[in-house]
Amino acid sequence: MKKILTSFVLALSLVTISGFDTSLSTNTSSLQTKQNTLTIMSKAEAAEISEGVAAPDFTFTDLATGKVMNLSDLRDMPVYLNFWATWCPPCVRELPHIQAKYEQYKDKIHFLAISLDGEQAAPAEFIPAKGYTFPVGYGNEREISRAYNVEAIPMSFIIDTNGVVKAKIVGSMDDTDLERFLQKGL
Amino acid sequence: MDKRSVIQWLSTLLYNANLPGFIQGRIYRGPLKSVCVPGLNCYSCPGAVGACPLGSLQSSLSGVILHFPFYVLGLLIVFGVLFGRLICGWACPFGLVQELLYKLPTPKIKLSPALQRFTLLKYVITVLFMVVLPLAYYYADGIGIPAFCKFICPAGILEAALPLAAIKPSIRNALGALFSWKLLLLIIILATSTFIYRPFCRFLCPLGAIYSLFNRLSVYGIKVDLDKCIGCDKCLHYCPMQCYNVGDRECINCGACAEVCPTKAISLGKK
Numbered sequence: 001m002k003k004i005l006t007s008f009v010l011a012l013s014l015v016t017i018s019g020f021d022t023s024l025s026t027n028t029s030s031l032q033t034k035q036n037t038l039t040i041m042s043k044a045e046a047a048e049i050s051e052g053v054a055a056p057d058f059t060f061t062d063l064a065t066g067k068v069m070n071l072s073d074l075r076d077m078p079v080y081l082n083f084w085a086t087w088c089p090p091c092v093r094e095l096p097h098i099q100a101k102y103e104q105y106k107d108k109i110h111f112l113a114i115s116l117d118g119e120q121a122a123p124a125e126f127i128p129a130k131g132y133t134f135p136v137g138y139g140n141e142r143e144i145s146r147a148y149n150v151e152a153i154p155m156s157f158i159i160d161t162n163g164v165v166k167a168k169i170v171g172s173m174d175d176t177d178l179e180r181f182l183q184k185g186l
Numbered sequence: 187m188d189k190r191s192v193i194q195w196l197s198t199l200l201y202n203a204n205l206p207g208f209i210q211g212r213i214y215r216g217p218l219k220s221v222c223v224p225g226l227n228c229y230s231c232p233g234a235v236g237a238c239p240l241g242s243l244q245s246s247l248s249g250v251i252l253h254f255p256f257y258v259l260g261l262l263i264v265f266g267v268l269f270g271r272l273i274c275g276w277a278c279p280f281g282l283v284q285e286l287l288y289k290l291p292t293p294k295i296k297l298s299p300a301l302q303r304f305t306l307l308k309y310v311i312t313v314l315f316m317v318v319l320p321l322a323y324y325y326a327d328g329i330g331i332p333a334f335c336k337f338i339c340p341a342g343i344l345e346a347a348l349p350l351a352a353i354k355p356s357i358r359n360a361l362g363a364l365f366s367w368k369l370l371l372l373i374i375i376l377a378t379s380t381f382i383y384r385p386f387c388r389f390l391c392p393l394g395a396i397y398s399l400f401n402r403l404s405v406y407g408i409k410v411d412l413d414k415c416i417g418c419d420k421c422l423h424y425c426p427m428q429c430y431n432v433g434d435r436e437c438i439n440c441g442a443c444a445e446v447c448p449t450k451a452i453s454l455g456k457k
Contacts, residue, residue: 050356087249089323089331126250142215151213151230151350152357171360 049148050168055081055159056147060114060137063124069137072163074110078185079159082113083150086122090172091154095132097178102134109185116141116153158185190276190440194285197225197277202233202345211353222258224265225278226393231345232353239265240316240339240393244332247320252330262396270404271397274387275438280341281387284379292380297388297428305388305436311338312392334392336364340372383426388436398435407457408433408441414451421447 049056057072071079082098084091095113102111111134115123120138127136148155158167158181167184169177187195201223204214214235223236239262246255265273274281288294311334319333335342347365350357378385387394401407410432421443422429427436432443432452444452 085249086251087245089248089329092250092329122251145215149212151211151354152360155356168356169359170356 049157049165051165053165055079055157055163055165057163058139058144058147060112060139060144061120063115063120063127063136063138064133071112071159074112075161075163077108077110078161078166079110079112079157080182080185081157081159082111083116083145083148083153083155084113085116085153086126087117088153094154094172094178095130097173097175099132099134100175101178101182105182105186106134109182111135112137114139114144116145116150156181158182160185193276194278194282197223198227198279198282201225201227201236201279202231203235204233207232207234208349209353211350211357222261223277224269224273226280226339226341226391227278228339228342228345230342230347230350232349234345238341241332241335241342244316244320244335247317247324248330248332250329252321252324263400266397266400267403268405269397270401270407270439271394271435271437272404272407272439273397274391274394275440278387278393279345280391281384281438283344283376284384284386287376287379288381288383290380294383295381297382302428307389308391308395311390312395316392338368338371338390340368340375340386343368343372384438387438388427394438401435401437402433405456406439406454408437408439408444408452408454409457411451411453414449416449416451418448421452 055071057070059068059070061068071081080101082094084094086092098111098113105111113134113136115136115138117123117138118141123136123138144150148157152170154172155170156168156173157165160166167181169181173181206212207214211232213230213232216235218235219229219237221236222239222242223234224239226240227234227236227238229237229241239258242258243255243262246253246258315334315338320330323333324330343365347357347361347368351361375386375390382388421432424442424446425432425437426440426442427438429437431437433439439454441454444450444454
């Protein structure tokens, strides 16, 4: 009885301690990153990213062109920003609707679907395989989801030309929902 | 409080040590999150510092890219070989919840042998919801789904959906029919827990099903000293899981039998 208890507690605490140790060290490193991009992170940590809040800027690679860009580069038109991942069934189901709306509205709204996959290869292979042509980006998945406080995906935003969030929605949208959502940016 | 309760509470707290998450409604996403805890504990619980082994297993089969879950299966085998269903009895938060409800002063029901057969349901659920359905969806429309999490898991509703919906309007707005269905299932399971001991563990839980395969082989667990055993079966009479044999697939190594054994033939430890 004693042995079993001790070994169990030992095992449990080992896992926890090792984990917390790394989590502490990563926290410090993410702190350093935060200082480099102070405006972004401090704003993001302070409030929920919702209507009326400045959309946190972030860097991403456009998967089609390989170009490294910032969200803030897209100020000439409103932005429809979508967070998704290949492992997320509702997100993937939304993509055909995004493609359809992209073809309809690409001259009026920037479309940007940011993949929160663990690795860039996942969306980079999937998107062309499906024949999607709307812009898909990949960046520092952890920092972006922290900045936008992404607790569930798909999550979509409409961002106006001043970089301010005009609308936000959590959950998968069909054609009608997406149309209604995009109207808020038009 | 006995030792087992202490460990149950301790593991529940350890798995969900990110307490500020419950106030901010923010899911902890540090590096520890890539470690699976041994018990059933939703990844999306605002407090969770680790991942759920069942959720992780299914995420390898969900979405548009399938992976063979070497890491999660390996971990489950390690946990299983070491502890078997001792994890159910000592280190599972959802097991603890059901046990606490069983303490309520309601009438208690012992399962008839016919109902006992339904403990096999958890194996069906494991194969169907953890493997067949995710793969069927993948091959049918190219998108695998985490079927157990999506259609059944009551721990996800209790630990993640309810607290997150309470804090976040955006999550509240996203709730639909699936939430209502699983909430109903959760309520049924919790209500049943007050008069049947651990119904979820016995009938539904895939994790219990997986660990049960290792129960007889595990390094640690319950053992009977046959030299001391007088075959009185008092152990089986007092077994809350209604095992047919001490340490069989249904045994969660809670040690209730060891306490009542008149000859002290039963003990928990290295087998």
